[in-house]
Amino acid sequence: xxxxxxxxxxxxxxxxxQAFEVPRHESxxxxxxxxxxxRALDPTLAYRxxxxxxxxxxxxxxxxxxxxxxxxxxxxxxVDKNSEMVVAPLRNLPVIRxxxxxxxxxxxxxxxxxxxxxxxxxxxxxxxxxRPDSKSRQEVDAAIExxxxxxxxxxxxxxxxxxxxxGPAALNRAWTLQRDERDTAQAERLRAVAGDAGCHxxxxxxxxxxRCPKQISPTAGIAGLKREIFxxxxxxxx
Amino acid sequence: MxxxxxxxxxxxxxxxxxxxxxxxxxxxxxxxxxVRGGLSAAEILGRTKGSVAWLAFYGLFVLxxxxxxxxxxxxxxxxxxxWKGISxxxxxxxxxxxxxxxxxxxxxxxxx
Numbered sequence: 001x002x003x004x005x006x007x008x009x010x011x012x013x014x015x016x017x018q019a020f021e022v023p024r025h026e027s028x029x030x031x032x033x034x035x036x037x038x039r040a041l042d043p044t045l046a047y048r049x050x051x052x053x054x055x056x057x058x059x060x061x062x063x064x065x066x067x068x069x070x071x072x073x074x075x076x077x078x079v080d081k082n083s084e085m086v087v088a089p090l091r092n093l094p095v096i097r098x099x100x101x102x103x104x105x106x107x108x109x110x111x112x113x114x115x116x117x118x119x120x121x122x123x124x125x126x127x128x129x130x131r132p133d134s135k136s137r138q139e140v141d142a143a144i145e146x147x148x149x150x151x152x153x154x155x156x157x158x159x160x161x162x163x164x165x166x167g168p169a170a171l172n173r174a175w176t177l178q179r180d181e182r183d184t185a186q187a188e189r190l191r192a193v194a195g196d197a198g199c200h201x202x203x204x205x206x207x208x209x210x211r212c213p214k215q216i217s218p219t220a221g222i223a224g225l226k227r228e229i230f231x232x233x234x235x236x237x238x
Numbered sequence: 239m240x241x242x243x244x245x246x247x248x249x250x251x252x253x254x255x256x257x258x259x260x261x262x263x264x265x266x267x268x269x270x271x272x273v274r275g276g277l278s279a280a281e282i283l284g285r286t287k288g289s290v291a292w293l294a295f296y297g298l299f300v301l302x303x304x305x306x307x308x309x310x311x312x313x314x315x316x317x318x319x320x321w322k323g324i325s326x327x328x329x330x331x332x333x334x335x336x337x338x339x340x341x342x343x344x345x346x347x348x349x350x
Contacts (some may be wrong), residue, residue: 093262161317195241196316200248 175221300341
């Protein structure tokens with residue numbers, strides 16, 4: 001049986017890679033490899049996963065230098081026959097142990113970017129009508145499928161250089177709410193995402209857009225936020 | 239510095255970049271024309287002295303640089319050196335003033 005050589009990060013911020021050999025199978029995913037290591041070779045390996053079908057966003061890791069969702073990444077797509085695979089925790093996040101990172105700061109930044117919907121109607125009111133073919137709704141559709149995996153955040157060089165930066169996922173979330181015609185917190189949200197820690201820190205490297213497993217373009221959302229903030233400078237209420 | 243002021247800096251840097259893009263093209267075109275045409279320094283000065291158009295053009299060029307460069311350096315200082323706060327802003331204001339004084343002095347020298 002063919003074997004795959006894999007090196008996996010062990011430890012916290014300080015640690016080292018540990019080498020394993022794993023049976024190679026057709027259509028094998030990176031998550032299959034990590035799971036095999038934990039179940040057959042070393043049960044102390046810590047990693048995180050849930051759905052295994054690309055919905056929950058919990059299994060993202062750094063695979064051969066790039067952040068990826070491991071449940072939907074085939075081994076064949078990241079290694080050729082003779083090379084080895086290197087699996088490490090996501091960049092830009094504190095490592096708890098092995099492949100598990102602390103995602104608190106990542107999600108706290110969503111809150112700081114006012115990433116929660118604020119409407120004006122109560123449960124007693126009728127549903128608000130949003131036309132699916134309206135421009136704003138289509139802009140929301142293009143960005144709404146984020147699963148919060150952190151791949152964009154781990155791939156962002158601005159986050160690495162400027163830890164205060166809200167990051168692509170939080171800004172993308174803010175953008176979907178800015179284009180939601182039912183939302184009533186738009187002025188406050190624009191203030192929350194402006195400036196050195198917000199969308200203006202983005203250098204448009206587009207790593208987030210290149211690596212997003214859901215093919216979302218946070219860069220486009222960030223550009224949209226910049227446009228909205230620029231327009232808001234000329235409005236009296238801002 | 240609050241987020242609105244930071245946004246204004248961002249706008250100023252983009253606006254000055256647009257001006258600089260045009261200024262650099264005109265400046266390069268002028269230099270290539272002067273060199274290929276074989277103009278001497280005296281002949282070039284003969285054309286710039288007293289010319290309000292060249293004074294305005296290079297004055298705008300210097301102004302755009304004095305706005306653009308310090309704002310760019312501000313980000314570099316913040317991200318690479320982790321230097322933030324009032325000391326960074328003061329140093330960059332001084333730097334901007336230096337660019338403005340040196341640049342306008344050079345512009346006035348070819349005008350007067």
